[in-house]
Amino acid sequence: MHSRRRLLRSVLAAGSAALLGLPLAYGQQAPLSDQQLRAAFVLNFIRYTEWPERAFAAPDTPLMLCVLGNDPTGVALGGLAGKTVKGRTIQVRTVNTADEARNCHALFFADADARRHVSILRAVQTLPVLTISDSDSFIDIGGMIGLLYLDSRLQFEVNLAVVQHSQLKSSSQLLRLARNVIESKAR
Amino acid sequence: MSAQPDFASRPLKNQLRAIVAITTGFGLLLTMLYFALSSVVREQGSMMRQLDSIAEIIVSNSAAAIRFNDNAAANVVLAALGNRNEIRAAWITLQDGSVLATYPADADIKSLSLAEVPGNRLSILTVSREMRLNQPIVHEGETLGSLNMTVDLRDMWRHILEDALLGLLTTAIVFAFALRLANRLQRRISEPLLELANATRQIAEDGRYDLRVEAKPQAAETSTLINGFNRMLEEIAARDRELQLSRDVLEQQVDVRTGELRIAKEQAEAANRAKSQFLANMSHEIRTPMNGVIGMTDLLLETPLNREQRHFADTVRLSANSLLHLINEILDFSKIEAGKLVLEESPIHIGPLLEEVILGQAGRAQAKNVEIAGHVSAGMPEILLGDPHRIRQMVGNLVNNAVKFTAEGEVTVYVTQRSEEAPAELTLGANEYAIVVCDSGPGIPAAAKEQLR
Numbered sequence: 001m002h003s004r005r006r007l008l009r010s011v012l013a014a015g016s017a018a019l020l021g022l023p024l025a026y027g028q029q030a031p032l033s034d035q036q037l038r039a040a041f042v043l044n045f046i047r048y049t050e051w052p053e054r055a056f057a058a059p060d061t062p063l064m065l066c067v068l069g070n071d072p073t074g075v076a077l078g079g080l081a082g083k084t085v086k087g088r089t090i091q092v093r094t095v096n097t098a099d100e101a102r103n104c105h106a107l108f109f110a111d112a113d114a115r116r117h118v119s120i121l122r123a124v125q126t127l128p129v130l131t132i133s134d135s136d137s138f139i140d141i142g143g144m145i146g147l148l149y150l151d152s153r154l155q156f157e158v159n160l161a162v163v164q165h166s167q168l169k170s171s172s173q174l175l176r177l178a179r180n181v182i183e184s185k186a187r
Numbered sequence: 188m189s190a191q192p193d194f195a196s197r198p199l200k201n202q203l204r205a206i207v208a209i210t211t212g213f214g215l216l217l218t219m220l221y222f223a224l225s226s227v228v229r230e231q232g233s234m235m236r237q238l239d240s241i242a243e244i245i246v247s248n249s250a251a252a253i254r255f256n257d258n259a260a261a262n263v264v265l266a267a268l269g270n271r272n273e274i275r276a277a278w279i280t281l282q283d284g285s286v287l288a289t290y291p292a293d294a295d296i297k298s299l300s301l302a303e304v305p306g307n308r309l310s311i312l313t314v315s316r317e318m319r320l321n322q323p324i325v326h327e328g329e330t331l332g333s334l335n336m337t338v339d340l341r342d343m344w345r346h347i348l349e350d351a352l353l354g355l356l357t358t359a360i361v362f363a364f365a366l367r368l369a370n371r372l373q374r375r376i377s378e379p380l381l382e383l384a385n386a387t388r389q390i391a392e393d394g395r396y397d398l399r400v401e402a403k404p405q406a407a408e409t410s411t412l413i414n415g416f417n418r419m420l421e422e423i424a425a426r427d428r429e430l431q432l433s434r435d436v437l438e439q440q441v442d443v444r445t446g447e448l449r450i451a452k453e454q455a456e457a458a459n460r461a462k463s464q465f466l467a468n469m470s471h472e473i474r475t476p477m478n479g480v481i482g483m484t485d486l487l488l489e490t491p492l493n494r495e496q497r498h499f500a501d502t503v504r505l506s507a508n509s510l511l512h513l514i515n516e517i518l519d520f521s522k523i524e525a526g527k528l529v530l531e532e533s534p535i536h537i538g539p540l541l542e543e544v545i546l547g548q549a550g551r552a553q554a555k556n557v558e559i560a561g562h563v564s565a566g567m568p569e570i571l572l573g574d575p576h577r578i579r580q581m582v583g584n585l586v587n588n589a590v591k592f593t594a595e596g597e598v599t600v601y602v603t604q605r606s607e608e609a610p611a612e613l614t615l616g617a618n619e620y621a622i623v624v625c626d627s628g629p630g631i632p633a634a635a636k637e638q639l640r
Contacts, residue, residue, distance in 0.1 A: 044254045047327065086327060173251035177260050 035076035037154055038147060042132055043080050045145055045156075046090070046106055048174035052167045055105060055128040056088070063088040066095040066104035068120065069111030077108060098123035109133035109143070117141060128167050139182060144168075148179070155179040200377045207369035211362060219351075219358045226350040230343050234273075235308070238338060241271065242322040245334055249279055250326035253287060261288030268336075275317065275339045279324065281332040299337050316341055379409045383416060396424040459524065466521035470514045477514065481507045519580075530574040537571055537602055538563050544583050545600060552590050552598065559590065562601035564608055571620070582622055589626040596627030 046063065056063075063085060067074040074094070081092040095101050098120045107124065109117050112135050121131060121142040131144045138146035139159035144166075146157050157180035163170050175181055194202065245264060252260035261279055265288050268274045276299050277290040286296055306319050320336040379400075386400045399420065400413050484504045492500060522528040541561040552559040582600065589598040602622050606614055609621040631639070 041255065044251075047254065048251060171251070173248070177251055177255050177257055 033076075034154075036079070038134060039076040039080055041147060041154065041156065042077060042106070042108060043083060043085070043090075045130065045132055045174070046085050048171035049106075049130050049163075050169040050171070051105060051128050051130075059087065061088065062091045063106070064104045065090050065092050065106045065108070066101060067092065068095055068101070068107060068109050068116075069113070070094065071110045074108065074110035077110075101129065102127060104129050106130040106132065109135060109138070111135075114141065117143070125162065125166060130168055131162075150179055157181065199380055200373060203373040203377055204366070204370060207373070208366060211365040211369070215358045215362055215365075219354050222354045223347075223351045226347050226354075230347050230350075231313075234338075234340070234343050238320055238336070241268070241274070242320060242334055242336065245277070246322055246324045249288075249334065250324055250331060253279065253281065253324060253331040254326065256287075258287050262290070262292065264288070265290035266292075273339050273342055275337045277334065277336040279332055279334055282330065287332065300335065302337070304337070316344075376406065376409070379403065379406075379413060383413060386416070390420070396420050396427060463521040463525040466517055467525065467527075470518040470521070473514050474511065474518075477507060477511045481511065530577060532572055533575060535571045535573050535575040535578060536569065537567065538569065540575060540579055541582070541600060541602065544579060544586055547583060548586050548590050548598075555590065555593070556595060557590060557593050558597040559586070560597065560599050562599065564601065564603040564605060567602055567604055567620070578622075582624070585624040589624050589628065593626045593628035598624065598626040600624050 042065070046065070065077065065080060067077050078092050080090050083090045093104075095104065095107070101107050101120050101124055104124075105128070107120075107129050109120075109131065110133075114135065117133065117135065117138070118141050124131065125142060131138075131142075132147070133143050133145075134147040136148075139157055139162070142159070142162055144159055144163050146159075148155055148157065156178055158170060158175060158178045159182040160170065160175065161182055194205070197205075245268070248264045249261050252258070252264060265277050265279065268277050268290050274290075276294040276296075278294065278296050278299075279287045279289075281287055289296055302317075302319075304315055304317050304319050307321055317340055318338050320334075320338060322334045322336075324331045324334055383400050386398055390396060390398055397420075399417050402410055402413050402417070481504065484500055484507060487500050488497065488504065519528065541563065545559055545561045549559055586598060586600060600622070601608075602620060603609055604615060604620050609615055610623060613621055615621060
């Protein structure tokens with residue numbers, strides 16, 4: 001049993017080692033377009049996030065993925081509509097105002113208007129809305145997950161403090177793969 | 188070893204040893220086999236549990252890496268297997284067949300995945316150096332790919348072998364102890380029996396029924412056997428004494444009786460001898476005056492006598508001759524009895540002899556109207572060697588007797604050398620002849636016939 005515990009520890013260590021980031025390789029997989037890859041990442045973020053029960057009216061209430069702005073990634077996200085995550089169907093909708101954003105479960109900021117981002121983030125910061133964007137320094141202005149290219153490979157960083165504040169839960173698996181995690185200030 | 192004696196006829200000691208060796212050996216062998224097999228099961232089970240838990244951890248840790256297609260992270264997850272010596276290689280395959288991550292980093296996945304080794308489960312019959320574990324990677328009901336591991340089983344087998352060797356060693360030691368113990372304990376059973384067997388042999392060889400086998404504390408059956416044996420010996424000895432005693436008495440009695448009989452026999456023989464002697468003497472003594480009487484009567488008959496005188500003298504002569512004849516026969520009888528009868532050896536003219544005898548009896552036969560005839564078979568020699576006087580005497584007596592007892596009919600005398608002409612009970616050899624007297628009378632009574640033999 002001792003060896004098993006040792007193994008567990010080393011696997012955990014391996015998980016954190018993944019944070020260092022290594023050259024991206026797709027293996028023999030058919031290359032995805034950059035937009036498709038971003039969409040796949042978004043879907044994975046949704047997969048590895050837990051919403052509080054009150055966020056959904058019923059167990060089969062669809063999961064609302066909202067797209068703010070209108071850019072190629074937003075178009076690619078439309079492909080996620082109809083996919084199922086934890087028994088919920090994903091619906092994709094385009095939003096423009098903070099009021100609209102309140103009813104979303106996940107919100108992708110597709111444009112690059114940082115000021116608008118800040119105001120909307122503030123509007124939803126206490127709500128269980130997973131905020132994602134590929135704009136620069138997204139997590140520094142109060143976003144939860146930011147996509148970025150590092151070492152010519154798509155990676156992501158997480159502001160865990162914001163995630164926890166909004167009563168969402170990010171899976172440790174996800175956090176392990178993140179390039180960078182901003183921990184809660186309280187800790 | 189082909190002339191090996193039957194197990195059942197081997198010495199008791201060896202049989203007991205063999206029985207203990209066989210039963211103990213068999214039991215130990217089964218026990219050892221059981222432990223060896225359970226060691227295999229245990230080691231395999233432990234191996235499978237470890238592999239399962241490792242696979243579980245790898246699977247749960249690699250799902251996210253697959254989702255994000257993060258092969259670096261997946262490689263790091265697999266690299267954790269580095270401290271498990273028995274895992275030679277591991278790789279994660281995606282649903283489309285592509286390989287996301289390998290361990291070690293330079294593993295030749297193609298040849299590893301082609302190698303034919305037992306998969307996923309170990310059974311007691313799986314004897315292989317390595318196995319492959321294949322675990323699907325499922326996340327939220329979606330199969331993302333699979334984890335493959337090539338596991339080196341040599342360490343496991345070494346452990347099993349070590350266990351088995353230890354078991355064998357233990358078994359061998361226990362077996363040796365059991366044999367030594369059995370060897371010591373079997374004496375308690377076999378020694379009294381050996382003693383008994385020795386005593387039996389000694390008694391059989393020397394006939395010493397005074398020997399006794401000492402009864403020591405031992406198994407009830409053995410005590411019974413030894414006591415029974417001793418009792419039997421005592422009984423045999425007692426019988427022997429009795430037998431000896433009665434034999435002595437009997438011998439004494441026989442001696443006494445034999446003595447008495449011998450004396451009686453000697454007395455009887457002496458008496459007989461005396462009687463024969465007396466008869467011989469008497470007949471000799473009587474013959475002398477008889478010769479005088481006959482001689483004088485002959486002389487008297489030659490003198491002139493009147494008819495009456497001559498008749499008297501003739502009667503005297505006849506009676507004297509008869510008496511002399513009787514006396515001669517008595518003399519012969521006593522000679523036979525005294526063993527002094529000597530047969531002369533002179534030529535016998537058998538034809539004239541027979542004629543003479545028949546003519547001697549012819550008068551009397553004719554008077555009784557009995558026919559009398561003699562016959563000598565063809566091929567008989569004319570002259571034989573023997574005692575003509577005795578032959579004449581014998582044949583004369585027989586014919587005399589035959590004529591006397593035959594009321595009517597005939598008396599036939601014949602001489603033959605052929606078996607087919609002789610009576611059925613006679614078989615004639617070469618130079619053997621039969622003189623047969625037949626008559627038509629009543630024959631010899633059966634009781635009298637017995638005496639003739």
